Amino acid sequence: MIHLALQDLRRDRLTFAFSVLGLGVLVFAFLLLVLLSLAVNRLGEAGGLPRNLILVERGVLQPELSRIDPGLARLAASILGDRLNRIDPVIFRILRIEGHPIQLRGVAVESWPTTFRLQLLEGDWPSGPSQVVLGRLTAEGGGWGIGSRIEVYGRSFRVAGIADGPGTKTQTLWMPSSAASELFGPDKGPQVLVIQLHPGADPLTARQDLEDGLRTAGVDYDVYFEDALLRQYGAALSDLRSLSIATGIIAVAAVTLGSHNLAWLAAEERQRALGILRAVGFGRRAVGLYLLLRAALITLAAYLLALAAAILFLRLGMGPNHLDIGGSRTTLSLSPATAGTGLALASAAGLFGTWWSIRRILAASPATLLDRGPGSSFA
Known part of the structure:
Protein backbone atom coordinates (compact mmCIF):
# COMPACT_ATOMS: atom_id res chain seq x y z
CA MET A 1 0.00 0.00 0.00
CA ALA A 46 3.16 37.01 36.55
CA GLY A 47 3.89 34.37 39.14
CA GLY A 48 5.41 34.94 42.55
CA LEU A 49 4.27 38.54 42.97
CA PRO A 50 4.55 40.14 46.42
CA ARG A 51 1.46 41.46 48.15
CA ASN A 52 2.41 45.12 47.98
CA LEU A 53 -0.33 47.73 47.96
CA ILE A 54 -0.52 50.06 44.98
CA LEU A 55 -2.17 53.48 44.90
CA VAL A 56 -3.20 54.91 41.52
CA GLU A 57 -5.53 57.69 40.51
CA ARG A 58 -9.15 56.52 40.35
CA GLY A 59 -10.52 55.62 36.93
CA VAL A 60 -7.06 55.22 35.37
CA LEU A 61 -6.34 51.86 33.73
CA GLN A 62 -2.77 52.46 32.60
CA PRO A 63 -0.38 53.56 35.39
CA GLU A 64 1.45 56.13 33.25
CA LEU A 65 -1.74 58.23 33.10
CA SER A 66 -2.02 58.49 36.89
CA ARG A 67 -0.69 61.30 39.10
CA ILE A 68 0.19 61.10 42.79
CA ASP A 69 -0.47 64.19 44.92
CA PRO A 70 2.52 65.36 47.02
CA GLY A 71 0.81 64.72 50.37
CA LEU A 72 -0.58 61.28 49.54
CA ALA A 73 2.40 59.32 50.90
CA ARG A 74 2.19 61.10 54.24
CA LEU A 75 -1.57 60.52 54.43
CA ALA A 76 -1.20 56.80 53.62
CA ALA A 77 1.55 56.45 56.23
CA SER A 78 -0.65 58.04 58.91
CA ILE A 79 -3.53 55.67 58.10
CA LEU A 80 -1.44 52.48 58.15
CA GLY A 81 0.69 53.37 61.16
CA ASP A 82 3.09 50.67 62.32
CA ARG A 83 1.82 48.25 59.66
CA LEU A 84 3.80 50.22 57.07
CA ASN A 85 7.31 48.99 56.29
CA ARG A 86 8.17 51.23 53.35
CA ILE A 87 6.43 53.54 50.91
CA ASP A 88 7.85 54.51 47.51
CA PRO A 89 6.57 56.94 44.87
CA VAL A 90 7.24 55.56 41.39
CA ILE A 91 7.69 57.53 38.18
CA PHE A 92 6.25 55.29 35.48
CA ARG A 93 6.55 55.79 31.73
CA ILE A 94 6.21 53.73 28.57
CA LEU A 95 8.84 54.92 26.09
CA ARG A 96 10.24 53.91 22.74
CA ILE A 97 14.01 53.59 22.99
CA GLU A 98 15.92 52.72 19.82
CA GLY A 99 12.68 51.42 18.34
CA HIS A 100 11.83 49.23 21.37
CA PRO A 101 8.77 49.97 23.56
CA ILE A 102 10.03 49.85 27.16
CA GLN A 103 8.56 50.39 30.61
CA LEU A 104 10.58 52.84 32.70
CA ARG A 105 10.31 53.02 36.47
CA GLY A 106 12.02 55.71 38.48
CA VAL A 107 12.19 54.73 42.15
CA ALA A 108 14.66 54.74 45.04
CA VAL A 109 17.45 52.23 44.41
CA GLU A 110 17.36 50.80 47.95
CA SER A 111 13.81 49.55 47.37
CA TRP A 112 14.68 47.54 44.25
CA PRO A 113 15.85 44.30 45.95
CA THR A 114 13.32 44.58 48.82
CA THR A 115 9.97 46.08 47.81
CA PHE A 116 10.25 45.13 44.13
CA ARG A 117 12.21 41.89 44.66
CA LEU A 118 14.76 42.49 41.93
CA GLN A 119 17.67 40.05 41.78
CA LEU A 120 20.88 41.32 40.24
CA LEU A 121 22.10 38.91 37.54
CA GLU A 122 25.07 40.87 36.19
CA GLY A 123 26.93 44.06 37.06
CA ASP A 124 26.06 46.35 39.98
CA TRP A 125 23.31 48.57 41.26
CA PRO A 126 23.63 52.20 40.07
CA SER A 127 26.20 54.25 41.95
CA GLY A 128 25.29 57.54 40.25
CA PRO A 129 22.38 59.35 38.56
CA SER A 130 23.60 58.51 35.05
CA GLN A 131 23.42 54.74 35.55
CA VAL A 132 20.43 52.42 35.10
CA VAL A 133 19.59 48.74 35.48
CA LEU A 134 17.74 46.77 32.82
CA GLY A 135 15.34 43.91 33.33
CA ARG A 136 16.55 40.69 31.76
CA LEU A 137 13.95 40.60 28.97
CA THR A 138 14.49 44.28 28.20
CA ALA A 139 18.24 43.71 27.83
CA GLU A 140 17.69 40.68 25.60
CA GLY A 141 15.11 42.43 23.44
CA GLY A 142 17.28 45.49 22.83
CA GLY A 143 20.60 43.67 22.62
CA TRP A 144 22.04 45.70 25.51
CA GLY A 145 24.62 44.56 28.04
CA ILE A 146 26.75 45.88 30.88
CA GLY A 147 28.35 49.16 29.80
CA SER A 148 25.92 49.84 26.95
CA ARG A 149 24.74 53.43 26.51
CA ILE A 150 21.02 54.17 26.28
CA GLU A 151 19.55 57.55 25.39
CA VAL A 152 16.33 58.60 27.13
CA TYR A 153 14.90 61.98 26.11
CA GLY A 154 18.30 63.02 24.78
CA ARG A 155 20.21 62.09 27.93
CA SER A 156 22.71 59.24 27.90
CA PHE A 157 22.63 56.55 30.59
CA ARG A 158 25.04 53.69 31.18
CA VAL A 159 23.75 50.17 31.87
CA ALA A 160 25.27 49.28 35.25
CA GLY A 161 23.47 46.00 35.80
CA ILE A 162 20.94 43.48 34.55
CA ALA A 163 18.31 42.19 36.96
CA ASP A 164 15.40 39.78 37.02
CA GLY A 165 12.13 39.99 38.90
CA PRO A 166 8.54 38.78 38.97
CA GLY A 167 5.92 39.83 36.43
CA THR A 168 6.70 42.80 34.21
CA LYS A 169 9.64 43.87 36.39
CA THR A 170 11.96 41.88 34.14
CA GLN A 171 10.72 43.97 31.20
CA THR A 172 11.58 47.34 32.75
CA LEU A 173 14.31 49.97 32.64
CA TRP A 174 15.03 50.83 36.27
CA MET A 175 16.24 54.36 36.99
CA PRO A 176 17.09 56.05 40.31
CA SER A 177 14.23 58.29 41.44
CA SER A 178 16.42 61.41 41.50
CA ALA A 179 17.52 60.85 37.89
CA ALA A 180 13.96 60.17 36.73
CA SER A 181 12.63 63.26 38.50
CA GLU A 182 15.32 65.41 36.93
CA LEU A 183 14.74 63.85 33.50
CA PHE A 184 10.95 64.22 33.37
CA GLY A 185 10.57 67.33 35.52
CA PRO A 186 8.37 67.99 38.55
CA ASP A 187 5.14 68.77 36.67
CA LYS A 188 3.61 65.30 36.58
CA GLY A 189 5.50 63.87 39.52
CA PRO A 190 5.18 60.16 40.32
CA GLN A 191 2.38 58.07 38.84
CA VAL A 192 2.15 55.23 41.36
CA LEU A 193 2.62 54.84 45.11
CA VAL A 194 3.91 51.41 46.20
CA ILE A 195 3.38 50.43 49.84
CA GLN A 196 5.24 47.53 51.41
CA LEU A 197 3.58 46.20 54.56
CA HIS A 198 5.34 44.60 57.50
CA PRO A 199 5.32 40.78 57.20
CA GLY A 200 3.05 40.46 60.23
CA ALA A 201 0.40 42.88 58.95
CA ASP A 202 -2.90 41.57 57.61
CA PRO A 203 -2.92 42.79 53.99
CA LEU A 204 -6.70 42.55 53.56
CA THR A 205 -7.38 44.63 56.67
CA ALA A 206 -4.65 47.11 55.75
CA ARG A 207 -6.10 47.57 52.28
CA GLN A 208 -9.62 48.09 53.63
CA ASP A 209 -8.42 50.57 56.27
CA LEU A 210 -6.45 52.48 53.66
CA GLU A 211 -9.45 52.66 51.32
CA ASP A 212 -11.70 53.87 54.15
CA GLY A 213 -9.16 56.44 55.30
CA LEU A 214 -8.66 57.85 51.81
CA ARG A 215 -12.42 58.02 51.28
CA THR A 216 -12.88 59.85 54.58
CA ALA A 217 -10.16 62.31 53.60
CA GLY A 218 -11.88 62.89 50.25
CA VAL A 219 -8.89 61.62 48.28
CA ASP A 220 -9.79 60.12 44.89
CA TYR A 221 -7.42 57.13 44.62
CA ASP A 222 -7.85 53.39 44.20
CA VAL A 223 -5.97 50.84 46.32
CA TYR A 224 -4.95 47.54 44.74
CA PHE A 225 -2.86 44.58 45.60
CA GLU A 226 0.03 44.63 43.17
CA ASP A 227 -1.01 41.41 41.46
CA ALA A 228 -4.60 42.69 41.10
CA LEU A 229 -3.39 45.88 39.41
CA LEU A 230 -1.27 43.88 37.01
CA ARG A 231 -4.22 41.63 36.22
CA GLN A 232 -6.32 44.71 35.46
CA TYR A 233 -3.50 46.22 33.42
CA GLY A 234 -3.21 42.93 31.52
CA ALA A 235 -6.93 42.47 30.90
Whole structure:
Protein backbone atom coordinates (compact mmCIF):
# COMPACT_ATOMS: atom_id res chain seq x y z
CA MET A 1 0.00 0.00 0.00
CA ILE A 2 2.89 2.37 0.65
CA HIS A 3 4.25 1.66 -2.84
CA LEU A 4 0.80 2.20 -4.34
CA ALA A 5 0.36 5.54 -2.55
CA LEU A 6 3.81 6.72 -3.68
CA GLN A 7 3.14 5.65 -7.26
CA ASP A 8 -0.18 7.50 -7.26
CA LEU A 9 1.39 10.75 -6.04
CA ARG A 10 4.31 10.41 -8.45
CA ARG A 11 2.06 9.97 -11.48
CA ASP A 12 -0.26 12.84 -10.55
CA ARG A 13 2.38 15.36 -9.55
CA LEU A 14 0.37 18.47 -10.40
CA THR A 15 -2.52 17.44 -8.16
CA PHE A 16 -0.04 16.48 -5.45
CA ALA A 17 1.64 19.90 -5.68
CA PHE A 18 -1.65 21.80 -5.49
CA SER A 19 -2.77 19.65 -2.57
CA VAL A 20 0.46 20.30 -0.66
CA LEU A 21 0.31 24.03 -1.39
CA GLY A 22 -3.33 24.38 -0.39
CA LEU A 23 -2.94 22.43 2.82
CA GLY A 24 0.42 24.08 3.52
CA VAL A 25 -1.18 27.54 3.65
CA LEU A 26 -3.60 26.31 6.30
CA VAL A 27 -0.82 24.65 8.31
CA PHE A 28 1.33 27.81 8.08
CA ALA A 29 -1.51 29.89 9.51
CA PHE A 30 -2.03 27.25 12.20
CA LEU A 31 1.65 27.37 13.23
CA LEU A 32 1.74 31.16 13.51
CA LEU A 33 -1.47 31.23 15.54
CA VAL A 34 -0.11 28.63 17.94
CA LEU A 35 3.10 30.67 18.35
CA LEU A 36 1.04 33.81 18.98
CA SER A 37 -1.02 32.04 21.64
CA LEU A 38 2.13 30.79 23.40
CA ALA A 39 3.73 34.24 23.25
CA VAL A 40 0.67 35.93 24.75
CA ASN A 41 0.58 33.31 27.51
CA ARG A 42 4.22 34.07 28.36
CA LEU A 43 3.50 37.80 28.35
CA GLY A 44 0.61 37.37 30.76
CA GLU A 45 2.52 35.26 33.25
CA ALA A 46 3.16 37.01 36.55
CA GLY A 47 3.89 34.37 39.14
CA GLY A 48 5.41 34.94 42.55
CA LEU A 49 4.27 38.54 42.97
CA PRO A 50 4.55 40.14 46.42
CA ARG A 51 1.46 41.46 48.15
CA ASN A 52 2.41 45.12 47.98
CA LEU A 53 -0.33 47.73 47.96
CA ILE A 54 -0.52 50.06 44.98
CA LEU A 55 -2.17 53.48 44.90
CA VAL A 56 -3.20 54.91 41.52
CA GLU A 57 -5.53 57.69 40.51
CA ARG A 58 -9.15 56.52 40.35
CA GLY A 59 -10.52 55.62 36.93
CA VAL A 60 -7.06 55.22 35.37
CA LEU A 61 -6.34 51.86 33.73
CA GLN A 62 -2.77 52.46 32.60
CA PRO A 63 -0.38 53.56 35.39
CA GLU A 64 1.45 56.13 33.25
CA LEU A 65 -1.74 58.23 33.10
CA SER A 66 -2.02 58.49 36.89
CA ARG A 67 -0.69 61.30 39.10
CA ILE A 68 0.19 61.10 42.79
CA ASP A 69 -0.47 64.19 44.92
CA PRO A 70 2.52 65.36 47.02
CA GLY A 71 0.81 64.72 50.37
CA LEU A 72 -0.58 61.28 49.54
CA ALA A 73 2.40 59.32 50.90
CA ARG A 74 2.19 61.10 54.24
CA LEU A 75 -1.57 60.52 54.43
CA ALA A 76 -1.20 56.80 53.62
CA ALA A 77 1.55 56.45 56.23
CA SER A 78 -0.65 58.04 58.91
CA ILE A 79 -3.53 55.67 58.10
CA LEU A 80 -1.44 52.48 58.15
CA GLY A 81 0.69 53.37 61.16
CA ASP A 82 3.09 50.67 62.32
CA ARG A 83 1.82 48.25 59.66
CA LEU A 84 3.80 50.22 57.07
CA ASN A 85 7.31 48.99 56.29
CA ARG A 86 8.17 51.23 53.35
CA ILE A 87 6.43 53.54 50.91
CA ASP A 88 7.85 54.51 47.51
CA PRO A 89 6.57 56.94 44.87
CA VAL A 90 7.24 55.56 41.39
CA ILE A 91 7.69 57.53 38.18
CA PHE A 92 6.25 55.29 35.48
CA ARG A 93 6.55 55.79 31.73
CA ILE A 94 6.21 53.73 28.57
CA LEU A 95 8.84 54.92 26.09
CA ARG A 96 10.24 53.91 22.74
CA ILE A 97 14.01 53.59 22.99
CA GLU A 98 15.92 52.72 19.82
CA GLY A 99 12.68 51.42 18.34
CA HIS A 100 11.83 49.23 21.37
CA PRO A 101 8.77 49.97 23.56
CA ILE A 102 10.03 49.85 27.16
CA GLN A 103 8.56 50.39 30.61
CA LEU A 104 10.58 52.84 32.70
CA ARG A 105 10.31 53.02 36.47
CA GLY A 106 12.02 55.71 38.48
CA VAL A 107 12.19 54.73 42.15
CA ALA A 108 14.66 54.74 45.04
CA VAL A 109 17.45 52.23 44.41
CA GLU A 110 17.36 50.80 47.95
CA SER A 111 13.81 49.55 47.37
CA TRP A 112 14.68 47.54 44.25
CA PRO A 113 15.85 44.30 45.95
CA THR A 114 13.32 44.58 48.82
CA THR A 115 9.97 46.08 47.81
CA PHE A 116 10.25 45.13 44.13
CA ARG A 117 12.21 41.89 44.66
CA LEU A 118 14.76 42.49 41.93
CA GLN A 119 17.67 40.05 41.78
CA LEU A 120 20.88 41.32 40.24
CA LEU A 121 22.10 38.91 37.54
CA GLU A 122 25.07 40.87 36.19
CA GLY A 123 26.93 44.06 37.06
CA ASP A 124 26.06 46.35 39.98
CA TRP A 125 23.31 48.57 41.26
CA PRO A 126 23.63 52.20 40.07
CA SER A 127 26.20 54.25 41.95
CA GLY A 128 25.29 57.54 40.25
CA PRO A 129 22.38 59.35 38.56
CA SER A 130 23.60 58.51 35.05
CA GLN A 131 23.42 54.74 35.55
CA VAL A 132 20.43 52.42 35.10
CA VAL A 133 19.59 48.74 35.48
CA LEU A 134 17.74 46.77 32.82
CA GLY A 135 15.34 43.91 33.33
CA ARG A 136 16.55 40.69 31.76
CA LEU A 137 13.95 40.60 28.97
CA THR A 138 14.49 44.28 28.20
CA ALA A 139 18.24 43.71 27.83
CA GLU A 140 17.69 40.68 25.60
CA GLY A 141 15.11 42.43 23.44
CA GLY A 142 17.28 45.49 22.83
CA GLY A 143 20.60 43.67 22.62
CA TRP A 144 22.04 45.70 25.51
CA GLY A 145 24.62 44.56 28.04
CA ILE A 146 26.75 45.88 30.88
CA GLY A 147 28.35 49.16 29.80
CA SER A 148 25.92 49.84 26.95
CA ARG A 149 24.74 53.43 26.51
CA ILE A 150 21.02 54.17 26.28
CA GLU A 151 19.55 57.55 25.39
CA VAL A 152 16.33 58.60 27.13
CA TYR A 153 14.90 61.98 26.11
CA GLY A 154 18.30 63.02 24.78
CA ARG A 155 20.21 62.09 27.93
CA SER A 156 22.71 59.24 27.90
CA PHE A 157 22.63 56.55 30.59
CA ARG A 158 25.04 53.69 31.18
CA VAL A 159 23.75 50.17 31.87
CA ALA A 160 25.27 49.28 35.25
CA GLY A 161 23.47 46.00 35.80
CA ILE A 162 20.94 43.48 34.55
CA ALA A 163 18.31 42.19 36.96
CA ASP A 164 15.40 39.78 37.02
CA GLY A 165 12.13 39.99 38.90
CA PRO A 166 8.54 38.78 38.97
CA GLY A 167 5.92 39.83 36.43
CA THR A 168 6.70 42.80 34.21
CA LYS A 169 9.64 43.87 36.39
CA THR A 170 11.96 41.88 34.14
CA GLN A 171 10.72 43.97 31.20
CA THR A 172 11.58 47.34 32.75
CA LEU A 173 14.31 49.97 32.64
CA TRP A 174 15.03 50.83 36.27
CA MET A 175 16.24 54.36 36.99
CA PRO A 176 17.09 56.05 40.31
CA SER A 177 14.23 58.29 41.44
CA SER A 178 16.42 61.41 41.50
CA ALA A 179 17.52 60.85 37.89
CA ALA A 180 13.96 60.17 36.73
CA SER A 181 12.63 63.26 38.50
CA GLU A 182 15.32 65.41 36.93
CA LEU A 183 14.74 63.85 33.50
CA PHE A 184 10.95 64.22 33.37
CA GLY A 185 10.57 67.33 35.52
CA PRO A 186 8.37 67.99 38.55
CA ASP A 187 5.14 68.77 36.67
CA LYS A 188 3.61 65.30 36.58
CA GLY A 189 5.50 63.87 39.52
CA PRO A 190 5.18 60.16 40.32
CA GLN A 191 2.38 58.07 38.84
CA VAL A 192 2.15 55.23 41.36
CA LEU A 193 2.62 54.84 45.11
CA VAL A 194 3.91 51.41 46.20
CA ILE A 195 3.38 50.43 49.84
CA GLN A 196 5.24 47.53 51.41
CA LEU A 197 3.58 46.20 54.56
CA HIS A 198 5.34 44.60 57.50
CA PRO A 199 5.32 40.78 57.20
CA GLY A 200 3.05 40.46 60.23
CA ALA A 201 0.40 42.88 58.95
CA ASP A 202 -2.90 41.57 57.61
CA PRO A 203 -2.92 42.79 53.99
CA LEU A 204 -6.70 42.55 53.56
CA THR A 205 -7.38 44.63 56.67
CA ALA A 206 -4.65 47.11 55.75
CA ARG A 207 -6.10 47.57 52.28
CA GLN A 208 -9.62 48.09 53.63
CA ASP A 209 -8.42 50.57 56.27
CA LEU A 210 -6.45 52.48 53.66
CA GLU A 211 -9.45 52.66 51.32
CA ASP A 212 -11.70 53.87 54.15
CA GLY A 213 -9.16 56.44 55.30
CA LEU A 214 -8.66 57.85 51.81
CA ARG A 215 -12.42 58.02 51.28
CA THR A 216 -12.88 59.85 54.58
CA ALA A 217 -10.16 62.31 53.60
CA GLY A 218 -11.88 62.89 50.25
CA VAL A 219 -8.89 61.62 48.28
CA ASP A 220 -9.79 60.12 44.89
CA TYR A 221 -7.42 57.13 44.62
CA ASP A 222 -7.85 53.39 44.20
CA VAL A 223 -5.97 50.84 46.32
CA TYR A 224 -4.95 47.54 44.74
CA PHE A 225 -2.86 44.58 45.60
CA GLU A 226 0.03 44.63 43.17
CA ASP A 227 -1.01 41.41 41.46
CA ALA A 228 -4.60 42.69 41.10
CA LEU A 229 -3.39 45.88 39.41
CA LEU A 230 -1.27 43.88 37.01
CA ARG A 231 -4.22 41.63 36.22
CA GLN A 232 -6.32 44.71 35.46
CA TYR A 233 -3.50 46.22 33.42
CA GLY A 234 -3.21 42.93 31.52
CA ALA A 235 -6.93 42.47 30.90
CA ALA A 236 -6.37 43.16 27.22
CA LEU A 237 -3.85 40.30 27.19
CA SER A 238 -6.51 37.91 28.46
CA ASP A 239 -8.81 38.92 25.62
CA LEU A 240 -5.98 38.53 23.13
CA ARG A 241 -5.07 35.15 24.63
CA SER A 242 -8.64 33.91 24.27
CA LEU A 243 -8.81 35.22 20.72
CA SER A 244 -5.52 33.57 19.75
CA ILE A 245 -6.64 30.24 21.24
CA ALA A 246 -9.95 30.48 19.37
CA THR A 247 -8.22 31.25 16.09
CA GLY A 248 -5.82 28.36 16.71
CA ILE A 249 -8.79 26.02 17.10
CA ILE A 250 -10.26 27.43 13.90
CA ALA A 251 -6.93 26.77 12.17
CA VAL A 252 -6.98 23.12 13.32
CA ALA A 253 -10.55 22.84 12.05
CA ALA A 254 -9.45 24.36 8.74
CA VAL A 255 -6.69 21.75 8.38
CA THR A 256 -9.25 19.03 9.15
CA LEU A 257 -11.73 20.34 6.59
CA GLY A 258 -8.97 20.86 4.04
CA SER A 259 -7.85 17.26 4.43
CA HIS A 260 -11.47 16.13 4.24
CA ASN A 261 -11.98 17.93 0.93
CA LEU A 262 -8.71 16.67 -0.55
CA ALA A 263 -9.51 13.08 0.43
CA TRP A 264 -13.06 13.39 -0.89
CA LEU A 265 -11.85 14.69 -4.26
CA ALA A 266 -9.19 11.97 -4.48
CA ALA A 267 -11.72 9.26 -3.64
CA GLU A 268 -14.29 10.59 -6.12
CA GLU A 269 -11.68 10.65 -8.91
CA ARG A 270 -10.50 7.14 -8.04
CA GLN A 271 -13.78 5.33 -7.43
CA ARG A 272 -13.28 2.97 -10.36
CA ALA A 273 -9.68 2.26 -9.37
CA LEU A 274 -10.77 1.61 -5.79
CA GLY A 275 -13.49 -0.71 -7.11
CA ILE A 276 -10.89 -2.67 -9.07
CA LEU A 277 -8.72 -2.99 -5.97
CA ARG A 278 -11.68 -4.30 -4.02
CA ALA A 279 -12.65 -6.69 -6.84
CA VAL A 280 -9.16 -8.27 -7.03
CA GLY A 281 -9.07 -9.05 -3.33
CA PHE A 282 -8.09 -5.93 -1.39
CA GLY A 283 -10.35 -5.50 1.62
CA ARG A 284 -11.86 -2.34 3.03
CA ARG A 285 -9.04 -2.04 5.56
CA ALA A 286 -6.34 -2.21 2.87
CA VAL A 287 -8.06 0.38 0.67
CA GLY A 288 -8.61 2.63 3.69
CA LEU A 289 -4.93 2.26 4.60
CA TYR A 290 -3.95 3.28 1.06
CA LEU A 291 -6.07 6.46 1.26
CA LEU A 292 -4.78 7.29 4.75
CA LEU A 293 -1.16 6.78 3.65
CA ARG A 294 -1.75 9.04 0.68
CA ALA A 295 -3.22 11.71 2.95
CA ALA A 296 -0.38 11.29 5.46
CA LEU A 297 2.25 11.89 2.77
CA ILE A 298 0.44 15.03 1.60
CA THR A 299 0.07 16.27 5.19
CA LEU A 300 3.75 15.64 5.95
CA ALA A 301 4.88 17.46 2.80
CA ALA A 302 2.50 20.35 3.57
CA TYR A 303 3.76 20.58 7.14
CA LEU A 304 7.42 20.63 6.09
CA LEU A 305 6.62 23.38 3.59
CA ALA A 306 4.73 25.37 6.24
CA LEU A 307 7.50 24.83 8.80
CA ALA A 308 10.14 26.12 6.39
CA ALA A 309 7.96 29.16 5.62
CA ALA A 310 7.46 29.85 9.35
CA ILE A 311 11.21 29.64 10.02
CA LEU A 312 11.90 32.05 7.17
CA PHE A 313 9.16 34.37 8.40
CA LEU A 314 10.37 34.47 12.02
CA ARG A 315 14.11 33.90 11.99
CA LEU A 316 15.42 35.31 8.73
CA GLY A 317 13.84 38.73 8.94
CA MET A 318 10.84 38.25 6.67
CA GLY A 319 8.48 39.10 9.53
CA PRO A 320 8.59 40.50 13.11
CA ASN A 321 9.58 37.99 15.79
CA HIS A 322 8.75 40.23 18.76
CA LEU A 323 5.37 41.03 20.28
CA ASP A 324 5.15 44.39 22.09
CA ILE A 325 2.11 45.26 24.21
CA GLY A 326 2.04 48.14 26.65
CA GLY A 327 5.81 48.29 26.90
CA SER A 328 6.06 44.56 27.58
CA ARG A 329 7.84 42.38 25.07
CA THR A 330 7.78 38.69 24.33
CA THR A 331 9.25 36.67 21.49
CA LEU A 332 7.54 34.60 18.84
CA SER A 333 9.82 31.56 18.91
CA LEU A 334 9.57 28.21 17.16
CA SER A 335 11.16 25.61 19.42
CA PRO A 336 11.65 21.92 18.51
CA ALA A 337 8.95 21.01 21.04
CA THR A 338 6.50 23.44 19.42
CA ALA A 339 7.38 22.14 15.96
CA GLY A 340 6.84 18.54 17.11
CA THR A 341 3.52 19.41 18.73
CA GLY A 342 2.46 21.21 15.56
CA LEU A 343 3.32 18.15 13.46
CA ALA A 344 1.31 15.90 15.77
CA LEU A 345 -1.73 18.21 15.70
CA ALA A 346 -1.56 18.74 11.93
CA SER A 347 -1.19 14.99 11.32
CA ALA A 348 -4.08 14.17 13.64
CA ALA A 349 -6.29 16.80 12.01
CA GLY A 350 -5.33 15.62 8.51
CA LEU A 351 -5.92 11.93 9.22
CA PHE A 352 -9.21 12.62 10.99
CA GLY A 353 -10.42 14.70 8.05
CA THR A 354 -9.40 11.93 5.65
CA TRP A 355 -11.09 9.20 7.70
CA TRP A 356 -14.22 11.34 7.95
CA SER A 357 -14.27 11.71 4.16
CA ILE A 358 -13.59 8.11 3.03
CA ARG A 359 -16.11 6.30 5.25
CA ARG A 360 -18.78 6.32 2.52
CA ILE A 361 -16.33 5.05 -0.10
CA LEU A 362 -15.20 2.20 2.13
CA ALA A 363 -18.78 1.21 2.88
CA ALA A 364 -19.68 0.89 -0.82
CA SER A 365 -19.49 -2.48 -2.60
CA PRO A 366 -16.98 -3.13 -5.43
CA ALA A 367 -19.83 -3.25 -7.97
CA THR A 368 -21.08 0.17 -6.89
CA LEU A 369 -17.61 1.66 -7.17
CA LEU A 370 -17.06 0.15 -10.63
CA ASP A 371 -20.41 1.43 -11.89
CA ARG A 372 -19.98 4.99 -10.60
CA GLY A 373 -16.27 5.61 -10.89
CA PRO A 374 -14.92 7.89 -13.63
CA GLY A 375 -11.57 6.13 -13.76
CA SER A 376 -8.17 6.61 -12.20
CA SER A 377 -4.89 8.25 -12.90
CA PHE A 378 -3.19 4.85 -12.47
CA ALA A 379 -5.92 2.46 -13.67
